[in-house]
Amino acid sequence: MGTPLPRDPIADAQRNWERHGWGDVAAPMAAITAIMRTQQILLARIETVLKPFGLTFARYELLALLSFARSGALPMNKASALLQVHPTSVTNAVDRLEKAALVARSPHPTDGRTTLIELTAEGRTLAKKATAALNAEVFGKSGFGPDDVDHLIRVLGTFRRDAGDFTEE
Amino acid sequence: MGTPLPRDPIADAQRNWERHGWGDVAAPMAAITAIMRTQQILLARIETVLKPFGLTFARYELLALLSFARSGALPMNKASALLQVHPTSVTNAVDRLEKAALVARSPHPTDGRTTLIELTAEGRTLAKKATAALNAEVFGKSGFGPDDVDHLIRVLGTFRRDAGDFTEE
DNA sequence: GCAATATACTAGGACATCCAAGGGTTTGGA
DNA sequence: TCCAAACCCTTGGATGTCCTAGTATATTGC
Known part of the structure; x- marks a missing residue:
């Protein structure tokens, strides 16, 4: 640039x-x-x-997703579906987050194929701080007016639905 | 997905x-x-x-840009600026396009630092075909209504200008 | 004219994304 | 029951993007 x-x-x-x-x-x-x-x-x-x-957007998204999961844990395939990325991308992100002790892998209690990802205490703390920073410095200063934001959400929402991202709404 | x-x-x-x-x-x-x-x-x-x-979007963008240059050639730094990507990304794209004989590097006539990228005849033909395909199968079926398209162009144009992409308009 | 600074491109490394393929686990129909 | 098909995750390879040097050439200032 x-x-x-x-x-x-x-x-x-x-x-x-x-x-x-x-x-x-x-x-x-x-x-x-x-x-x-x-x-x-x-x-x-x-x-x-x-x-x-020490986070990238991909890793942050995973942390944020986990922080909203009631149990604090999600199967990898579920995370892949919700984040709309390829399973290998989740594997990659979890590898690095696990190395940083922000998440932990654990076996699924009943399905031997599935791996659960869980936030560590450290990961939960960092997610909170990172979210606060993003809210203050990016989302709070997006540069889009309120009307434009609404319009983008609506137009892009329709586009994503038509593209097959989701069904309802 | x-x-x-x-x-x-x-x-x-x-x-x-x-x-x-x-x-x-x-x-x-x-x-x-x-x-x-x-x-x-x-x-x-x-x-x-x-x-x-045999093209990726990054390589296509470079081909398309060159096809619109009057002389059919551009300095790499100019291409980098117009495509708004890092110079190393252009080097990468040119390396692969050159290997595919779609573009050629040539020294700048007066500035020894500068390398010119030029479309080959084959590259020009492929750019035309690829553009026709994209127009028919992507841009022509974007899923955005005419009003939404206008709105997106305007809102995102303002955003990009405010972000420092360009000055006028 | 020559040294200091600026500019242009390239090399190497870190990340992220996808696809293809492989190995383990479950499920379901013959 | 049992084996094939489906599913889940990981590994390895290809691409693209950026950043940080490093090399070469131009330009500028003294």
């Missing part, structure tokens, strides 16, 4: 699309590209805030 | 945030999380379409 560009590169791309006769899909292309770039910016902000805690 | 969840995990997270007394930032948290997930879905769609061409 570095210095700001004089012009919006995505708007330029949209004009290029239109100039080449793809005007019918130029706008969706621009919207999708903007989503990709926005995600990149937000992820960078989040990782910057989490770095002092 | 896999089977759809019975309920929206992001809406659940938002409720959890509210229940824990973080109601003031629960909505932005949900919006940001939705952006992250939407990016993931879109990227997966794009990569699926590009796979038959």
